[in-house]
Amino acid sequence: MPSPASRSPPLLLLVPFLLLLLFSAASAWKKDEFRNCNQTPFCKRARGRKAHSVPSLSTADISISDGAVVARLLPSQPLRQATDGDDPESDTVPPRPLLLRISVYQGGVLRLHIDEDASAPRRRFQVPDVLLPDLDDRRLWLSRLSSPAAGSSSFYLAEGFEAVLVHDPFQIQVRRKGSGEPVLSFNSHGLFDFEQLRAKKNDDEDWEERFRGHTDTRPHGPQSISFDISFHGADFVYGIPEHASTSLALRPTSGPGVEFSEPYRLFNLDVFEYLDDSPFGLYGSIPFMLSHGARSSSGFFWLNAAEMQIDVLGPGWDDPAAPAKDRIDTVWMSEAGVVDAFFFVGHEPKDVLRQYTGITGTPAMPQEFAVAYHQCRWNYRDEEDVAAVDAGFDEHDIPYDVLWLDIEHTDGKRYFTWDRVLFPNPQEMQGKLAAKGRHMVTIVDPHIKRDDSFYIHKEASERGYYVKDASGKDFDGWCWPGSSSYLDVLNPEIREWWAEKFSFENYVGSTPSLYIWNDMNEPSVFNGPEISMPRDAIHFGDVEHRELHNAYGYYFHMATSNGLLKRGNGKDRPFVLSRAFFAGSQRYGAVWTGDNTADWDHLRASVPMILTLGLTGMTFSGADVGGFFGNPEPELLVRWYQLGAYYPFFRAHAHQDTKRREPWLFGERNTALIREAVHVRYSLLPYYYTLFREASVSGIPVMRPLWLEFPADKETYNNGEAFMVGPSLLVQGIYEERQKSVSVYLPAGQSWYNLRNGVSYAGGVSHKLEVSEDSIPTFQRAGTIIPRKDRFRRSSTQMVNDPYTLVIALNGSFAAEGELYVDDGKTYDFEQGAYIHRRFIFADLKLTSVNIHPANLGGKFPSDCVIERIVLLGLPSGAKKAVIEPGNREANVELGPLTLRGGSSPDAITVRKPNVHIADDWTLRIL
Amino acid sequence: MGAFLRISLTISCLSLFWISASASIPSRESLGIAPQDLSYYKSDVIKCKDGSKKFTKEQLNDEFCDCPDGTDEPGTSACPQGKFYCPNAGHIPLTVFSSRVNDGICDCCDGSDEYNGNVNCPNTCWEAGKVAREKLQKKIATFQMGVTVRRQEVEKAKQAFAQDKAELSKLKSEEKILKEHVQKLKEQKERIEKAEEEERKKREEEQRKKREAERKANEAKKAFEESSHDNSDHASEILSELPNQDAMEDHHDSAIEEKSDYTAETEILDSWAVGKQVANDHDDTIAKSGDETDDTSEESSFSHVEKQHLVGDQEGTMPEANTGDYTRSKEAPSSHVVEEGQVSDNTEGLSREELGRLVASRWTGENAAEEEDGVNTVKEERHEHDENIPEENHDGYNSDSDEDHNFDDDDLEDDPDMEFGDHGEPAGTYSYNGDDKTDYSDLTASGSLSWLDKIQQTVSNVLQAINIFKSPVNISEADAVRKNYDDSSSKLSKIQSRISSLNEKLKHDFGKDKEFYSFYDHCFESKQNKYVYKVCPFKKASQVEGHSTTQLGYWDKFEESYRVMLFSNGDRCWNGPDRSLKVRLRCGLKDELLDVDEPSRCEYAAILSTPVLCVEEKLKELQEKLKDANANRPSVNDEL
Numbered sequence A: 001m002p003s004p005a006s007r008s009p010p011l012l013l014l015v016p017f018l019l020l021l022l023f024s025a026a027s028a029w030k031k032d033e034f035r036n037c038n039q040t041p042f043c044k045r046a047r048g049r050k051a052h053s054v055p056s057l058s059t060a061d062i063s064i065s066d067g068a069v070v071a072r073l074l075p076s077q078p079l080r081q082a083t084d085g086d087d088p089e090s091d092t093v094p095p096r097p098l099l100l101r102i103s104v105y106q107g108g109v110l111r112l113h114i115d116e117d118a119s120a121p122r123r124r125f126q127v128p129d130v131l132l133p134d135l136d137d138r139r140l141w142l143s144r145l146s147s148p149a150a151g152s153s154s155f156y157l158a159e160g161f162e163a164v165l166v167h168d169p170f171q172i173q174v175r176r177k178g179s180g181e182p183v184l185s186f187n188s189h190g191l192f193d194f195e196q197l198r199a200k201k202n203d204d205e206d207w208e209e210r211f212r213g214h215t216d217t218r219p220h221g222p223q224s225i226s227f228d229i230s231f232h233g234a235d236f237v238y239g240i241p242e243h244a245s246t247s248l249a250l251r252p253t254s255g256p257g258v259e260f261s262e263p264y265r266l267f268n269l270d271v272f273e274y275l276d277d278s279p280f281g282l283y284g285s286i287p288f289m290l291s292h293g294a295r296s297s298s299g300f301f302w303l304n305a306a307e308m309q310i311d312v313l314g315p316g317w318d319d320p321a322a323p324a325k326d327r328i329d330t331v332w333m334s335e336a337g338v339v340d341a342f343f344f345v346g347h348e349p350k351d352v353l354r355q356y357t358g359i360t361g362t363p364a365m366p367q368e369f370a371v372a373y374h375q376c377r378w379n380y381r382d383e384e385d386v387a388a389v390d391a392g393f394d395e396h397d398i399p400y401d402v403l404w405l406d407i408e409h410t411d412g413k414r415y416f417t418w419d420r421v422l423f424p425n426p427q428e429m430q431g432k433l434a435a436k437g438r439h440m441v442t443i444v445d446p447h448i449k450r451d452d453s454f455y456i457h458k459e460a461s462e463r464g465y466y467v468k469d470a471s472g473k474d475f476d477g478w479c480w481p482g483s484s485s486y487l488d489v490l491n492p493e494i495r496e497w498w499a500e501k502f503s504f505e506n507y508v509g510s511t512p513s514l515y516i517w518n519d520m521n522e523p524s525v526f527n528g529p530e531i532s533m534p535r536d537a538i539h540f541g542d543v544e545h546r547e548l549h550n551a552y553g554y555y556f557h558m559a560t561s562n563g564l565l566k567r568g569n570g571k572d573r574p575f576v577l578s579r580a581f582f583a584g585s586q587r588y589g590a591v592w593t594g595d596n597t598a599d600w601d602h603l604r605a606s607v608p609m610i611l612t613l614g615l616t617g618m619t620f621s622g623a624d625v626g627g628f629f630g631n632p633e634p635e636l637l638v639r640w641y642q643l644g645a646y647y648p649f650f651r652a653h654a655h656q657d658t659k660r661r662e663p664w665l666f667g668e669r670n671t672a673l674i675r676e677a678v679h680v681r682y683s684l685l686p687y688y689y690t691l692f693r694e695a696s697v698s699g700i701p702v703m704r705p706l707w708l709e710f711p712a713d714k715e716t717y718n719n720g721e722a723f724m725v726g727p728s729l730l731v732q733g734i735y736e737e738r739q740k741s742v743s744v745y746l747p748a749g750q751s752w753y754n755l756r757n758g759v760s761y762a763g764g765v766s767h768k769l770e771v772s773e774d775s776i777p778t779f780q781r782a783g784t785i786i787p788r789k790d791r792f793r794r795s796s797t798q799m800v801n802d803p804y805t806l807v808i809a810l811n812g813s814f815a816a817e818g819e820l821y822v823d824d825g826k827t828y829d830f831e832q833g834a835y836i837h838r839r840f841i842f843a844d845l846k847l848t849s850v851n852i853h854p855a856n857l858g859g860k861f862p863s864d865c866v867i868e869r870i871v872l873l874g875l876p877s878g879a880k881k882a883v884i885e886p887g888n889r890e891a892n893v894e895l896g897p898l899t900l901r902g903g904s905s906p907d908a909i910t911v912r913k914p915n916v917h918i919a920d921d922w923t924l925r926i927l
Numbered sequence B: 001m002g003a004f005l006r007i008s009l010t011i012s013c014l015s016l017f018w019i020s021a022s023a024s025i026p027s028r029e030s031l032g033i034a035p036q037d038l039s040y041y042k043s044d045v046i047k048c049k050d051g052s053k054k055f056t057k058e059q060l061n062d063e064f065c066d067c068p069d070g071t072d073e074p075g076t077s078a079c080p081q082g083k084f085y086c087p088n089a090g091h092i093p094l095t096v097f098s099s100r101v102n103d104g105i106c107d108c109c110d111g112s113d114e115y116n117g118n119v120n121c122p123n124t125c126w127e128a129g130k131v132a133r134e135k136l137q138k139k140i141a142t143f144q145m146g147v148t149v150r151r152q153e154v155e156k157a158k159q160a161f162a163q164d165k166a167e168l169s170k171l172k173s174e175e176k177i178l179k180e181h182v183q184k185l186k187e188q189k190e191r192i193e194k195a196e197e198e199e200r201k202k203r204e205e206e207q208r209k210k211r212e213a214e215r216k217a218n219e220a221k222k223a224f225e226e227s228s229h230d231n232s233d234h235a236s237e238i239l240s241e242l243p244n245q246d247a248m249e250d251h252h253d254s255a256i257e258e259k260s261d262y263t264a265e266t267e268i269l270d271s272w273a274v275g276k277q278v279a280n281d282h283d284d285t286i287a288k289s290g291d292e293t294d295d296t297s298e299e300s301s302f303s304h305v306e307k308q309h310l311v312g313d314q315e316g317t318m319p320e321a322n323t324g325d326y327t328r329s330k331e332a333p334s335s336h337v338v339e340e341g342q343v344s345d346n347t348e349g350l351s352r353e354e355l356g357r358l359v360a361s362r363w364t365g366e367n368a369a370e371e372e373d374g375v376n377t378v379k380e381e382r383h384e385h386d387e388n389i390p391e392e393n394h395d396g397y398n399s400d401s402d403e404d405h406n407f408d409d410d411d412l413e414d415d416p417d418m419e420f421g422d423h424g425e426p427a428g429t430y431s432y433n434g435d436d437k438t439d440y441s442d443l444t445a446s447g448s449l450s451w452l453d454k455i456q457q458t459v460s461n462v463l464q465a466i467n468i469f470k471s472p473v474n475i476s477e478a479d480a481v482r483k484n485y486d487d488s489s490s491k492l493s494k495i496q497s498r499i500s501s502l503n504e505k506l507k508h509d510f511g512k513d514k515e516f517y518s519f520y521d522h523c524f525e526s527k528q529n530k531y532v533y534k535v536c537p538f539k540k541a542s543q544v545e546g547h548s549t550t551q552l553g554y555w556d557k558f559e560e561s562y563r564v565m566l567f568s569n570g571d572r573c574w575n576g577p578d579r580s581l582k583v584r585l586r587c588g589l590k591d592e593l594l595d596v597d598e599p600s601r602c603e604y605a606a607i608l609s610t611p612v613l614c615v616e617e618k619l620k621e622l623q624e625k626l627k628d629a630n631a632n633r634p635s636v637n638d639e640l
Helices: A011-025 A041-047 A349-360 A383-395 A426-434 A455-463 A492-500 A545-567 A600-615 A634-644 A667-683 A685-698 B002-010 B035-041 B125-217 B219-227 B231-241 B249-256 B262-275 B280-294 B301-317 B325-344 B352-364 B366-386 B389-395 B451-465 B475-506 B517-521 B616-631
Strands: A057-065 A068-075 A098-105 A109-116 A152-158 A161-166 A171-176 A182-186 A209-211 A214-216 A225-232 A236-239 A264-266 A288-292 A297-302 A308-313 A327-334 A339-344 A373-375 A402-405 A439-443 A447-449 A477-479 A482-486 A514-518 A576-578 A590-592 A650-652 A722-725 A729-732 A741-746 A752-754 A765-770 A778-781 A784-788 A804-809 A816-822 A836-843 A846-851 A866-873 A881-885 A889-897 A907-917 A922-926 B045-047 B054-056 B083-086 B094-097 B429-431 B522-528 B531-536 B540-545 B548-559 B564-569 B580-587 B592-600 B603-610
Touching: A041 A308, A041 A327, A098 A152, A098 A161, A109 A349, A182 A297, A182 A339, A225 A288, A225 A297, A236 A327, A236 A600, A288 A349, A297 A327, A297 A349, A339 A349, A349 A685, A373 A667, A383 A402, A383 A426, A426 A439, A447 A455, A455 A482, A477 B352, A482 B352, A492 A545, A514 A545, A545 A576, A600 A634, A634 A650, A634 A667, A667 A685, A685 A722, A685 A784, A685 A816, A729 A741, A778 A784, A778 A804, A784 A836, A804 A816, A804 A836, A881 A907, A907 A922, B125 B475, B125 B517, B125 B580, B125 B616, B517 B522, B522 B592, B531 B592, B531 B603, B548 B580
Parallel strands: A373 A402, A373 A650, A402 A439, A439 A514, A514 A576, A576 A590, A784 A816, A804 A866, B580 B603
Antiparallel strands: A057 A068, A068 A098, A098 A109, A109 A339, A152 A161, A161 A171, A171 A182, A182 A225, A209 A214, A225 A327, A236 A288, A264 A308, A288 A297, A297 A339, A308 A327, A447 A482, A477 A482, A722 A729, A729 A778, A741 A765, A752 A778, A784 A804, A816 A836, A836 A846, A846 A922, A866 A907, A881 A889, A881 A922, A889 A907, B045 B054, B083 B094, B429 B522, B522 B531, B531 B540, B540 B548, B548 B564, B564 B580, B592 B603
C-alpha cells in the first residue's frame, strides 16, 4: 500500500499545501512558536527582580496547630508603593495575609504550604492525586517550637536536622543540628513574591495575554508565585526534567558569563525536532531538583502543575565581586497555584531519592517482557508487515518481546478501533505473536475525533466529559484525527469511565497480550498556543488549564494504566508508555524522551536525559533507539543499539518517512553487531529485573549517575557520558563517528573488570581505551555479583526456565556480593511474597546464597531454575574444583569463556554445572 | 502462552540430566546432528569446529556450552551459536537455531526440537511435505513450459534486434543520400524564392500605384473588390507585409500550398492577430481564434493544436492555458514564494483548521507531500522541454503529458498511427506506443522502385526542368520544387527521428541473450485499489491515481544478474528520498506485474512474472530438489 504521502492531490488543493511545504522545508525546531521568558509576563517580572527587591513579608501568629507549624505572612513594613515601572501588575492594594503551614514527615521531609486565606476571590488550585494517599500517616506530630535566637523559631525535622523559621523578613532554613550548617533555605535572597487574586483595578485593566494570534483571556488576572531556594554545600544541582541536555548537572541560566539565557522551563510541550541542548520545555515536567556536593545532598520539590520557570544562578549572580562557594541559588517561578513545597535533607544522595519517592511513589514493578527489547515504527502498516517483521527477527535470531503499532493502525485515528483493511484480524495477529511469547502495544491518545458515529466521542460529548473552552463549549482543537476534543482527565469520574474502555469487551480486537502507549498527552493541540491547549480552557471544578497543564498527561497516563489494571482484574501489571509526565508518573508506567533525531548529539543527550528522569523517580525510561527523525548511518544505529541496550526502557522507533531500519537491513556485519547488542540486554535481564525490583521498593533508579554510587568521588559529579546500571555495571557510551579511542573515568575505591575481555582496571583514574565496533566499554565493579542468563530465545518468555550464570568480580579482599530477584514476571502475587530474593555473598573462597525474602511475609515462588555456570573474575588461578553443600556434591572448575557470545573472549575461571537451585540455600566452596 | 507459562513454571526448569523422551528421538550422541556430520562426533575426544577447544564424548549435548561455536551442543540450547538439525522425515530436513530447542514452540515438523516434555509437538512432516512437493511440482511445470516460451522469445528478440540493427545501418546510409538531395533542393528553392521575391516586389509596386489610383477614383468600389479576394491570396499578401518575414517563411509556404489543415490556418490567424492586420471580411474567423486563445478549455482538436504553440511560444503569459498540470503548477510555487516571507513568521492569518493541518504536516508531511507534486511536475516539465529527442520518445506514453507534446514534424500529426496506448486500455500488458511507433511504412515499403529512388528521380527531373533565371517564375515549376523540398526534408527528419530512437533503444543492455528486447516496447500495468501502477522497462515507472501521476522512477539498470529492474530518481518525497522502484522478476508463463508495494517510504517494490526468467538451469535445480524431497520420503508413508 502506498503511504498517504505518495498520493497525488487534485490540482486545486495544491495551493494551501504549498504554503505548508515552505514551513516543513525549513525544518528543525520552531523556536518562535514557543514563548520565551520575556514573552511570558510572570516570568519576565520575576526574572527582572534583584535580590531583596521584593517587599518583604514577616511572620505573625506563629503557633503549633494539629502537629504542624502555622503562621500568617504580612508585609514587613507599611507597604511601599509600586516599586518601578516595569512591574505593571504589581499590587498597590494592601495584600491580605498569606497562610503558612509547615509539616514534617518521617525520613527527613519538610513540607511548606503557603496559600491565600479564605477571603480570596477564588480558590487556588492544589494538584490532587500526586502525593501518596498514605502520606499523612507518616507525618510527624510537632509539639514544640524553640527559639534559638531572637526573631526565629526552630523545630525538629529529622535525626541531626532542624528547621528554622526566621520571622522578619520571613525565611526558612533547614540546617544541621549542632553545627548549624545550612542545607536548604527558602527566601534567603528575598525573592518570594505571591501575587494574590484580586478584582480588576478598573475596567480598563487588560489581563489578556496574546501570543502568535492566540489570546489568553486570563479571567482571573495575575496570580504567579516566585521564590528563591538555596542549596548549601552543593557542587551541582540536577533534575527538573524534561530538557534536552548533553550535561548531567544543570548549567547556570543566569549570572556572570552563563551560556543559557533562558531559565529552565517546565511546561509540557510537543516540540517538533527538539534541540539536543536547550533549557526549553519538552514533553514532561517534574519540579524536583537535587543537589549534591562532597558534604551534602539535598532536594527540593514544588508540587505545582502550572507553567514553571527555574533559574539556576551562577556564582556571583548577586554579587560578582563575592561569588558564593559551595552554594547554588535557584529561583522558582510559577504562573499559578500555591506553594506546596517539599525539602529533602538527605545525607546521601540515595536518601534524597528515597525521600522524594516516599511522597510521590516508587516506580511500578514492570512485567518482565516490558524490560526486554521493543520494536516500534510509525508505522507497521498491516498484518503482513507485522508478520514479516516478526519473522525477520526469528530468521536473524534476534530476540524481541514487543511489537508496536502507531496511529496508522486505527480507523481514521479513532483510538480503540482498527483499520479493517490493514488489520482485518487483530486478535489473530496478536495471537500469532503471543504464541511466540511476544506482546503487542497499540497507541491510544487523549484527543478524541469529533465524529458523532464514534462511540467514544458520542459518549464523551453526551456526558460532558470534555475539557471546555473559555466560553464553556467543548474545546475543539486539531490533532491527528482533525477536529478533536480532549477528555477532562482531572475528573476522577472521567478517568474511571476511560479506564473501562480498555476492557476486552470494550476494546474490540484487543487480547490479553496487548498493552498501551499514550502519546500526545502534553496535550498536543496542533492549532493551539504553543501546540498545546489554551490556558483559559476549563477543567473539572472550574480549574483553568493553566493551573494543571503539566499534570494533564499524568492524569491521562494514570487513567489508562488503571484501565489495564481493571482489564486484568487487578492481577496483570499494566504496561503503559507515556510521553508526557509529571511528578508521580513513575507509578503508572514508562516514559520515553519523545521525538529525538538520528544524530550523534541526540545519542549523547539521551544519557543525561534518562539519568535525570531516573533521579526524579521516572526510572523506566528510554530514548528512541536510532533516533525518531531522520535516517541514522549504520554506525550510529549500531552505537545506539549498543547504548540503548542499557536504557531501562529499550525500544527502537522511527518516523514514518524514514527508511526501514529493522536490525537486519544493514548488512551482515551490522546485523551481527545489533544482534550482539540485543543479546547483551537479554543476558542481563535477570540483573535488570532485580534492579527494577529495587527501584520499586526504594526509588533508586535502574540507570544511575556515577555519583549516586560514588557520592564522594568529585570526578563523577558531572559525568553525563557514562552511567551505572545498578551498583555493579558501568557503561560508557560512544558518541562520535569512527571513534578510535575513548577516555573512561572509573570511579575510585574499587577496581573494574572490562566485561568484554576480563581485564582489570584501577579505579579513580581515567583510562584511555581503544574503541572497537563490537561493543561500547562496559565494566563490572570489583566486589559485585551479576546474575545473567546466557541462553538466547525468541523472547524473554521462553527464557523463564533457562539456567543462570553468575559473574563474580572479586575485590581486593576476594569478596563480592550481588542479588537476584525472581517472580512470575506478570502478576501482583509478589506482593503476597510469591518471589525469590537471594543475596549471593562470596568471601573466603565460599559462595553463599542467602535468602533475603522476609520470612514473615509468607508466600513462595516455585522455581526449579539452576545456576549452570559461575564465572570468577580476579581469583588467583589454581582452583581445582568446587564442593557444594548441602549434598557434598562436586563440580568441575575449569577455564571457560567470559561470555558465550560473539568472537573469542578470553577464558576465566569457571565453575562448570554447579546446578544449584536459585530457590535454595546452598554454599559452594572453591578448592 | 499463558498455559504454556504456567505449565513450564510448575514443571521442571530444565532437564539438565538427560531424559530420554521417547523412542522416536535419537540418542543423545546424535541429537541435533545432521547425518553427514555424525562421523565427526565418532571419536572420544572431539574438537570444536572452530578449533578453539576439545571436548569429551560425555560433554556432547550435556547442556553446557564448551565450544563457543556450539560444536558440543548441537542438540541443546546451551550454546548461543549452535544449530539444531531436525531430520523431518517426510519433508525436507531443517536446521534451526539452538535457541529454539526446548523453548516450548514447535519449530521442526517432526517435533524433534521439543523433547523435554513441556510441550507436545505432533509430527506434521508428511502433510507439510506433501504440500511442499506439490508446490514444487507446480513450479517445475511452470518452468518447463516457461523454458519453451522463453526460447521462442529469445529467438524473436534476437531477430528483432538484428532487424533493428540492419534497419539502423540502412537508414544511416539513406540519411546521407537524402541529406545531399535536400541540400540541393533547398538551394534551388531559395533561388526560386529570391526570383519570386523580386517579382513580387515589382508587382506590389505596380499594385500600390494601381490602388492609389483606384482609391482616388472610388473608395467604395475598392472595398468591394478586396472582399472578393480568396483566402490564400489575401493571406499571402498580408504575410508578405509582415515585418519579420523569415520567421514566417514556413507559414507562407503552407499558405501558398493551400493546405487547409488546422495547423496552418491557426498559425496564419495567429500571425495575423499578432500583426494586427485585421481585415474586415475575416472578423468572424479572427474572433473565433481570439476566443480560443482566451478560453482554451474547449477541447477541440483545433485548440489542441493551438496549445502546442501556446506552450512553446507564450507559456509565460498564458496563465489560463489548459496545458495540463504543468503550466499551472509551475506557476504556483513562484506565486507562493512571494508569500513565504509574510506567512512563515506569522501564522495568525490562518484559520484554526489550517493551523492545525499545518502543524500536523510537520510530522506527517501528508499535506505537504501533496504539493510536492507541484515541485515534481516542474521537474517533469523540465524533462519535457529540456531533453532531446530520445527523451521525448520516452515521455510519449504518458497520457498526462501527451497533450503537451511538441512535434517537430508536422506530418506526424496526420499520421493515423499516432495514438497513445494508454487511453482506455485495459490493465495489463500493452505496447509501448511512443512516437517511435509511428508508421514508417513509407520508409520501409518495398516496391518496384524504392522511395529513395523515386525521390532521386524526381529531384533530378525538377532540377533539370527549372530555369531559374526565367522570369516571371513558372508557378507550377516553383511549386514542384517546393513540394519536393518539403517531401524530402520531411522524409529526412522522419529518418533522423527513427535513427535516434533506434540508437536510443539499442544502447540499452537487454541481457545475455537479448531476452529483454521485447520489453523495450512494452509496459506492464497493475491495478491496486485506487492506484494503477505502470512499469515500462528501459523507460520509467509511475503510479497513477485518477488524473494525477507520480513518477516512481526512471530506468536505471538491471541488478542481481538481470533478476531485478531498478527505476530510480522518481518524484521526490517530502522529507524523504526520491522515489524508486525495484521490480523483481520471476518465472511465469505470461508477463504480469504483481504485488506492487511500498515497503519503505517512497521505496517501492513489485514483482514481474515473465517467461524470460524461466531459465533452464533453475529448472534443473528444482527438479533436483524434487528428486531429493521424494528420496526423503519414508517408504511406509509412500502414497504413490
